[in-house]
Amino acid sequence: MNKTLRIGTRGSALAMAQTGWVAEQLEQAGYRTELVQVTTPGDRSMAPIAEIGVGVFTSALREALADDEVDVAVHSYKDLPTAPDPRLSLAAVPVREDPRDALVARDGLTLGELPPGSLVGTGSPRRASQLRALGLGLEVRDIRGNVDTRMRKVTDGELDAVVLARAGLARVGRLAVITETLDPLQMLPAPAQGALAVECRVADVDTEHLLQSVLDDEASRVAVAAERAMLAALEAGCNAPVGALAEVVEDLDADGRVAQRLFVRGVVATDDGELLRASVTGETTAAEQLGRDLAAQLLDARAALLSGPGQ
Numbered sequence: 001m002n003k004t005l006r007i008g009t010r011g012s013a014l015a016m017a018q019t020g021w022v023a024e025q026l027e028q029a030g031y032r033t034e035l036v037q038v039t040t041p042g043d044r045s046m047a048p049i050a051e052i053g054v055g056v057f058t059s060a061l062r063e064a065l066a067d068d069e070v071d072v073a074v075h076s077y078k079d080l081p082t083a084p085d086p087r088l089s090l091a092a093v094p095v096r097e098d099p100r101d102a103l104v105a106r107d108g109l110t111l112g113e114l115p116p117g118s119l120v121g122t123g124s125p126r127r128a129s130q131l132r133a134l135g136l137g138l139e140v141r142d143i144r145g146n147v148d149t150r151m152r153k154v155t156d157g158e159l160d161a162v163v164l165a166r167a168g169l170a171r172v173g174r175l176a177v178i179t180e181t182l183d184p185l186q187m188l189p190a191p192a193q194g195a196l197a198v199e200c201r202v203a204d205v206d207t208e209h210l211l212q213s214v215l216d217d218e219a220s221r222v223a224v225a226a227e228r229a230m231l232a233a234l235e236a237g238c239n240a241p242v243g244a245l246a247e248v249v250e251d252l253d254a255d256g257r258v259a260q261r262l263f264v265r266g267v268v269a270t271d272d273g274e275l276l277r278a279s280v281t282g283e284t285t286a287a288e289q290l291g292r293d294l295a296a297q298l299l300d301a302r303a304a305l306l307s308g309p310g311q
């Protein structure tokens with residue numbers, strides 16, 4: 001193929017960095033690329049995400065792709081709504097960055113070293129509920145804005161710490177500001193955190209094939225499929241914040257042989273701020289079913305809790 005691939009991107013530093021990375025992979029494989037900047041309502045508004053809704057960062061890019069203004073759209077996978085867009089194909093899930101959340105705290109402090117009453121900023125209900133559940137007496141403050149805006153609240157002394165996706169910091173070359181990478185036992189990331197979704201038009205099979213062959217990473221795709229299936233099943237049953245992490249691990253199969261298995265952990269907060277946690281392990285080929293099984297366990301646990309004392 002000798003045409004130039006028009007790759008749509010948001011204008012934020014994070015979006016430019018990740019789209020630039022995708023373009024570079026394609027260039028190295030011998031394709032010509034051109035970046036096309038698309039402004040989304042999410043970039044224009046400073047209102048809380050909860051008010052402006054899911055898909056604020058991704059829908060304008062998807063429209064530009066569907067309207068043939070660009071040939072490829074690069075999204076942070078976790079920002080995509082779970083409902084598929086029938087006009088588009090998820091051509092590639094490139095190799096995932098470290099999916100964990102990261103703490104950026106004053107004076108190099110870790111979570112455990114922050115004194116009770118410390119102010120910790122996050123705009124994410126998932127992060128807020130998991131922070132509160134640690135029982136450390138941390139005061140969670142709602143914040144928004146790009147990576148730099150959020151980190152400045154710590155350097156300016158307005159907050160003691162903020163929690164961000166490690167992957168976002170990695171992509172903009174700011175890993176050095178992290179004072180602790182949070183263990184998923186304490187803080188499960190958002191489903192698909194650290195992964196990119198690379199889309200093209202469903203009818204554009206040439207582009208679909210080249211994106212898949214140059215960019216797709218099987219292990220990342222499988223893990224994200226499990227996490228997103230869990231999220232989709234939970235969204236149908238409740239609207240509580242959800243964390244999930246699927247990892248390909250070495251495990252013994254029924255015959256005692258070492259095999260690759262998928263280990264999926266999930267967390268959902270109740271209205272009272274209690275956390276329900278569960279995990280499943282199974283075949284990597286059954287990723288989506290594993291995600292749905294995990295969601296069913298969490299919904300059962302929630303139903304048992306809601307049916308009150310004595311149950």
Ligand SMILES: NCc1[nH]cc(CCC(=O)O)c1CC(=O)O
Nearest residue numbers: 076079164165167168193194195
């Ligand atoms: N919701 C904003 C957003 N979307 C993707 C990332 C980080 C990169 C990623 O998880 O892929 C971030 C920032 C953050 O959560 O700190």
